[in-house]
Each structure stands twice: as structure tokens, then as C-alpha cells.
Amino acid sequence: xxxxxxxxxxxxxxxxxxxxxxxxxxxEMLLRLQGNDSTADHFPIAETEEILVSVRRFAELRKLNxxxxxxxxxxxxxxxxxxxxRDHLKQRDLHFRQLLLRHITTPDGFxxxxxxxxxxxxxxxxxxxxxxxxxxxxxxxxxxPHISSRFEDLLIAALTHPLMLHYLDQFRSRGENSALSQxxxxxxGLNENLAREVLELHTLGVDGPYGQQDVRQLAELLxxxxxxIESGFxxxxxxxxxxxxxxxxxxxxxxEPELEPVLQALRDLARHPATADHIARKLAVHFTxxxxxxxxxxxxxxxxRASAGDLTQVYAAxxxxxxxxxxxxxxxxxxxxxxxSACRALGVNxxxxxxxxxxxxxxxxxxxxxxxxxxxxxPVGPDGWEEADAAWVTPQGLxxxxxxxxxxxxxxxxxxxxxxxxxxxxxGTRANQRVQFVASAAETRAEAIGLVxxxxxxxxx
Numbered sequence: 001x002x003x004x005x006x007x008x009x010x011x012x013x014x015x016x017x018x019x020x021x022x023x024x025x026x027x028e029m030l031l032r033l034q035g036n037d038s039t040a041d042h043f044p045i046a047e048t049e050e051i052l053v054s055v056r057r058f059a060e061l062r063k064l065n066x067x068x069x070x071x072x073x074x075x076x077x078x079x080x081x082x083x084x085x086r087d088h089l090k091q092r093d094l095h096f097r098q099l100l101l102r103h104i105t106t107p108d109g110f111x112x113x114x115x116x117x118x119x120x121x122x123x124x125x126x127x128x129x130x131x132x133x134x135x136x137x138x139x140x141x142x143x144x145p146h147i148s149s150r151f152e153d154l155l156i157a158a159l160t161h162p163l164m165l166h167y168l169d170q171f172r173s174r175g176e177n178s179a180l181s182q183x184x185x186x187x188x189g190l191n192e193n194l195a196r197e198v199l200e201l202h203t204l205g206v207d208g209p210y211g212q213q214d215v216r217q218l219a220e221l222l223x224x225x226x227x228x229i230e231s232g233f234x235x236x237x238x239x240x241x242x243x244x245x246x247x248x249x250x251x252x253x254x255x256e257p258e259l260e261p262v263l264q265a266l267r268d269l270a271r272h273p274a275t276a277d278h279i280a281r282k283l284a285v286h287f288t289x290x291x292x293x294x295x296x297x298x299x300x301x302x303x304x305r306a307s308a309g310d311l312t313q314v315y316a317a318x319x320x321x322x323x324x325x326x327x328x329x330x331x332x333x334x335x336x337x338x339x340x341s342a343c344r345a346l347g348v349n350x351x352x353x354x355x356x357x358x359x360x361x362x363x364x365x366x367x368x369x370x371x372x373x374x375x376x377x378x379p380v381g382p383d384g385w386e387e388a389d390a391a392w393v394t395p396q397g398l399x400x401x402x403x404x405x406x407x408x409x410x411x412x413x414x415x416x417x418x419x420x421x422x423x424x425x426x427x428g429t430r431a432n433q434r435v436q437f438v439a440s441a442a443e444t445r446a447e448a449i450g451l452v453x454x455x456x457x458x459x460x461x
Contacts, residue, residue: 013109015341175241205278345426419448
């Protein structure tokens with residue numbers, strides 16, 4: 001099998017760039033995952049602890065604003081809270097800019113793509129203004145550091161993060177017979193959200209070998225997983241259901257609630273054969289096509305089982321399989337990937353973009369993403385963004401892409417590149433005759449660049 005460096009950047013990376021040479025081999029792609037995350041160091045995004053400091057301050061000022069109503073200090077407290085809330089929420093746009101800059105400048109596009117994939121697999125979002133910026137800290141702290149470790153480590157890091165516990169209301173879940181429920185006369189109750197999503201989305205899959213009783217027992221086992229904005233993740237024994245629980249026929253826990261049986265149950269779920277099948281198919285769909293080669297899926301699942309969920313070994317199996325290198329570009333790029341690859345192909349000046357504030361980032365990127373169908377960090381449910389091409393190939397979505405392609409490049413750089421050279425640069429040998437024709441025949445340079453970015457050859461990977 002011949003390695004194709006252009007295809008490696010287009011299908012497994014962030015796209016071709018005039019400033020960066022394509023990756024040279026499959027081995028280099030895998031080795032870079034083990035190396036220093038230099039792009040993240042260059043364009044840092046706040047991690048969980050830093051954002052939680054801001055969340056705490058948000059809560060303090062909100063409380064002060066409420067307590068001062070009807071007093072001489074009401075106006076001052078209200079102004080202070082509103083100013084801080086604006087700056088707190090502005091963090092999302094500034095962190096988005098850093099994420100975009102990583103995709104534009106990285107020599108390690110595979111890392112960026114995998115980070116997006118796993119962040120979507122473990123979808124979590126803030127359900128109130130205070131918690132919304134934590135989505136970036138969640139990815140930085142729980143997802144990105146574990147994308148090349150064992151799946152069980154990634155699973156545990158994601159499920160014990162404050163944002164996940166907040167998003168699926170796990171921090172409120174308590175056992176019926178827990179010490180806290182007994183002390184408070186049965187107040188509160190069990191929440192099955194996290195347990196259901198762990199089985200259905202994160203590990204075994206929707207068709208996995210589990211039933212409602214497994215969901216219920218796992219939910220009881222997970223009681224005690226919680227967090228505080230002062231200190232992050234906490235395991236509260238007084239909220240835990242005492243006694244053992246049976247999940248997939250295996251007993252976990254004992255007389256008193258403890259964290260270790262919870263973690264062991266998650267490790268066992270991560271190593272389950274059905275989890276191997278579920279993860280293998282999701283990776284194959286994401287990186288190849290909506291209906292992937294069954295042999296590719298089986299190959300990835302076998303690598304997962306043989307390595308006990310070592311994700312690097314699974315990636316190696318994918319990169320070694322001929323189906324992963326089929327020449328036809330099949331998958332439609334989701335909106336963020338489309339925007340980021342366009343900026344990368346244009347060779348947008350990172351120093352210039354790094355100087356943009358929240359308003360131009362929101363106007364030129366975040367708002368158009370919503371029109372394209374991807375309200376950034378706000379998927380409808382815990383199953384994340386759609387993988388099917390049909391989700392993105394809609395009249396409204398395509399219209400929004402075309403408008404952005406025609407207008408954004410002129411705002412991002414001056415002068416625009418020569419369209420014919422640009423077509424060859426952003427697509428390499430995949431710049432077919434139709435793309436070359438529109439690049440040469442358009443009336444203006446801006447129109448030509450927009451048409452190249454709108455071409456099916458650029459929209460797919």
C-alpha cells in the first residue's frame with residue numbers, strides 16, 4: 001500500500017497548507033501523537049481549574065447582585081455582575097480563536113482531528129451561562145491529554161469531569177438508601193442520565209448487550225460522583241447507594257459506597273467486546289465514509305480487543321488498512337472543519353488572526369457556523385454532532401457555506417492568492433478540471449477563491 005501524504009492531510013488532518021509540508025509517513029503521524037503538544041503550547045486555552053475560578057466569581061457576583069436588590073448598592077452590584085458576565089462569556093470566543101489557530105498552524109493535524117472526534121463522542125456542555133465556558137477547559141483537561149492513551153483512561157477522565165457531571169445532572173443523583181437521603185427524609189433521588197449515556201453512547205452502543213436493569217444498577221453505582229466549583233471533582237460517600245450493584249452480570253461495590261468500584265466498572269465496560277465494535281465503527285465512519293468497509297471496522301475492533309483498548313494501536317490499525325486510503329473523497333466536512341481547512345489553505349496570517357477580539361471572531365466564524373448548522377459547542381443532545389453527510393448537505397447549510405466562502409477570504413487576508421495556484425495548493429492532485437476551470441474563469445479573484453472553496457472537491461475529505 002502506497003502512503004499518500006496529500007490524502008493524509010486532507011482525510012486525517014486539517015487540510016493542506018502553503019506553509020507546512022505534508023506529513024511524510026504513517027509512522028510519523030503516530031509518533032507525533034506521542035510527542036510534545038507544541039501547537040497547544042503556542043495557542044493556549046484555559047484548563048478546567050482556571051475556568052472554575054471564573055465560574056466561582058460569576059456565582060459570587062450573581063449572588064451579590066440578588067442580595068443587593070432594593071438597597072442603595074443595587075445599581076453598582078448589577079453593573080459589576082453584568083460586566084463580569086460579559087467578560088466571562090467572551091472567553092468562549094477567544095478560546096474558539098485559539099482552537100482555530102491550532103488547526104491553521106499545526107504540523108500535527110491528526111491530533112487536532114482526534115481531539116474533535118473524542119470531544120464529540122463525550123459531548124458535554126454547560127447548561128447555564130456560568131458553566132458554558134467550561135466546555136473548553138473540559139476538552140483541554142479531560143479529552144486532549146488522553147487521545148492516545150487507553151480508552152478506559154479517556155472514559156474515566158471524561159465521566160468524572162465537572163462539566164459532564166453537570167451536563168447529565170449526575171451531581172444531583174443520590175441513592176434511595178444513601179446516608180444523605182436517609183438524613184433528609186428521602187429528598188432527592190436517583191438520576192439515570194449518565195448511566196444510560198455511558199452504556200448507549202460512550203461504551204457498548206445503542207444495540208449493546210444491556211437492559212434497563214443494567215442502567216438502573218449502574219446509575220446506583222455511580223451515585224456519589226459529584227463536583228464543587230471550589231475544588232472540582234468529588235466523590236461524596238453520603239450520596240452513594242450502599243450495597244453491591246450488578247452490571248452486565250458482574251458485581252461491584254460493597255456495604256459502603258466507594259470510588260474504586262465505580263472506576264472498575266468503567267474499566268470493564270471499556271474493555272467489553274461490544275465497546276470495541278462500537279468505537280471501531282465510529283472511527284471508521286468519521287474518517288472514511290458513512291457506510292464504511294466492514295473489513296475495516298472488524299480490523300479496528302480486533303486491534304482494540306488485542307490491545308485492551310490502546311487507542312494508538314487502534315489508530316495504527318486504521319492507518320494500515322487499504323480502505324482508509326481509498327482515493328475517493330467521501331465524507332463531507334462538518335462546518336468547523338470546513339472553515340478551519342479553508343483558513344489553513346489560504347495561509348491566513350496567524351499573528352493577524354491572533355489579534356482579533358471576541359466580536360470579529362463571533363461575527364466571522366461563530367455566527368456563520370450556526371447558519372451552516374453547527375452551533376458551536378451546543379449540539380442538540382449528548383450524542384453530539386451528526387456524522388451523516390446529509391446533516392450538512394442542506395439548502396441552508398450549503399448556502400451559508402457559499403456566502404462565507406465568497407466573503408470571508410477578503411476579510412482574512414490581503415492580497416488574495418492567485419486562484420489557479422490556490423486550487424493546486426489546497427487540493428494537490430485532486431484539483432480536477434472543473435476546479436481548475438472555475439479558478440481560471442471567474443470574473444474576480446475573490447469570486448474564484450470562493451468558488452474553489454465551495455467546490456465539492458474541497459468540501460469533502
